Amino acid sequence: MSIKTFLLPDLGEGLTEAELVRWMVAAGDVVAVDQPIAEVETAKSLVEIPCPFEGVVSTLHGDAGQMMLVDEPFISVNTGGEDAAVPAGEESERAQSYREEERAGTQVPAEDDAESDEGSGNVLIGYGTSSAQRKTSRRRKPRSGVASAAVQAPAEAVRVINPLVRKLARDNALDITTVKGTGPEGLILRTDVEAALSADAVQPEPATPAAPMPTPAASASASVAVPVAQAGEADAKTGLPVASSQVLSGVRKTIANAMSTSRREIPEATVWVDVDVTKLLKLRSKIKESDGQAPSVMALVARFAVAGLQRFPELNSRIDVEADGGLRHTLFEGVNLGFAAQTDRGLVVPNVRDAHKLNAKELSAEFARLASVAREGKAGVADLSGSTFTINNYGVFNVDGSAAIINYPEAAILGLGRIVEKPWVVNGKIKVRSICEMTLSFDHRVCDGGTAAGFMRYVADAMTDPKAALASL
Template structure:
């Protein structure tokens, strides 16, 4: 039997992303939706995005709950096409299994599907009221069709992403209810993780945790005898330190991506670091003079340094590359016809690195405009995957945090990162005498596989010289 149910798989929302956290649904079961209508908000490792539907029709199943982390390529939403009868819960579940195996519905965002003439308004389906069952010890009545449908849809909506976990047989569901078996904790032995009768019978016959040895007995907190000191296994107490645990924060979203990226960078890249102190007085004075004459169009100091960096990368293109491993297992250094300059921006969601595309073509004023625009975008959580994942070199201004220097970790898969410390008054030898100058520290961390120290030092010295004598490089501002 061919069913009209369409299952939309969660697509890759960025450059190689494998998962996304579901923030909230914008539609509900029973709603009528149109092609490209936003159906949910999800948070990837890079940004918060709205996911549009490639199908028009009536929503039958939402495969996930807000707060869950969903896998790319797994079912996201099931839709009955416009004009087709909405399948009953049993048929919807069966069709879902068939189409999941076939891989149907895996349509990329923005492409849509033919037949997008669905209704544009949201129409919430009515929910049938189910009378409570009497608890008088008699044989429970046969569930109504409405009860079955509600039961099945609940099971499908609360299943674990990436696993079928659905129970199709009414007998199995009733057996689980009568014996108090939590189906969410049962591992299905059937095809695609289908929970079978034997699985529920095994759960019923398995000894309860309380029947285990004395060491495994868990007594409710209210029933425990008072103890002068907490035991190492007490809830909320760390067994190693003996201190109370104040919070547990899941590592997910941006923090999870940053952790994975930094760990991979440190494990794969043989990095080295060079640094130099720089007299930035001339650059600071130049900007101050420009600000007096035109306060609204004067670039920030970071834009000046970004302009020096792009000029330096043109002279030392080895630092604007990427190392890739071929299918045969050999490595290649990939060079680029242009520079996408990333810069670190601190946000409420963590450290983000948006990139200025074709930064080598921009003047200092244009770079300043892009820095301001991208900073606002990432702080609002609206940056696109292209704006966050396309950098070829990163500039990190950690001086805004009031620190002098740092050996930064390379933003994998790039091969170098330049850090800029705070600009502060320091004694400096100038023309044979001491003077108070505006001094900053530049730190370059680079991948030793793509170049040697001479290239890294040459680039760093070029940027330092440009900061000390900015006029020539900033001729176009």
């Protein structure tokens, strides 16, 4: 028989891990090429992984809920035939990757390493990149000193299949040659490195001269490790029973990191205004009566916002930090319009590419399509990245306003509150009008308050008198 092991492929945009949600096959099942075999949750979306081989499932290299790493064994399939009959160019994905990692630890790859295996170069879910690309991504330049000498030594390579395991050891100054592997044929796993680091941490330190006693202030500022309590146990800080405790992963981890980065990197300010949208709602009702359907309110506001960005392009931009610490301000021609969508997996931001080319009806259709795809967990990386400006309709949660956090690395986010009837002064008389609170959080580095206020006033005026605004678009 011939066993081929498929490695978890490159899932795009630098993602290195994914949570295994469920297997769609079991050991012993017959699988066909391109048949979906599992669902994994990345930091971006829920992805179905297809099988690149045809045969009988031999081994599933993971359980539901487990974090799986890119370029590690994912599934093994018995493709039939004899091992001896397998051509050299069609070896197991696992064996190929393993040998590449071994060579990376003992010799410097030739710069002009010719490859007969040519691929499309596309990162295709279920297939990864070509063999040549995988080899290129694993090349490492030798470091000076002992590391450089070790590269030229003919000694047996350290058995490490995953570059992330090597990095974990390197970041913690652990000599990986001293680690005993518990995997097949002595393969060093992540757990082996973590165990070695834990063992080093409890080793007694050599005696040193007594240090001065710390001052009370120093003692108070020192970091104290708090034991992690499990469900039902008492929390060390509060004394309260713990309902649940888990490390953030997947979408929740991505959201947490993005929010922290935005608050840390962007000096944001917020402006807001109450808008009379009575005429906007009447216009939408007339469109629905005549056409049978009408754009959503958010789509109409988005059309005005896109037009506003053409007049105030600073808000459709990005600030990047240069290598020397300088700041680069990039403005865009055109708008990729992101919109916040609440899903069972957390808040995600799909984006409508080239939103400036779409009318209100087309924007409404794209909002509905992308929201549906996102809630089903099937949005691709391209659907969830690349936006240049975001709109957030938090009115669906029945709240009036919110100072939203900017979707990093964008420069601004527009927020819409709920529409409620309020007494409003119109031409000197009090009338009942439909009022919506609109907010804009913006990066104060890209513009001053006058620009932000000008954009807000343009959008608010268009919402108040939509016929006049649409006539000029």
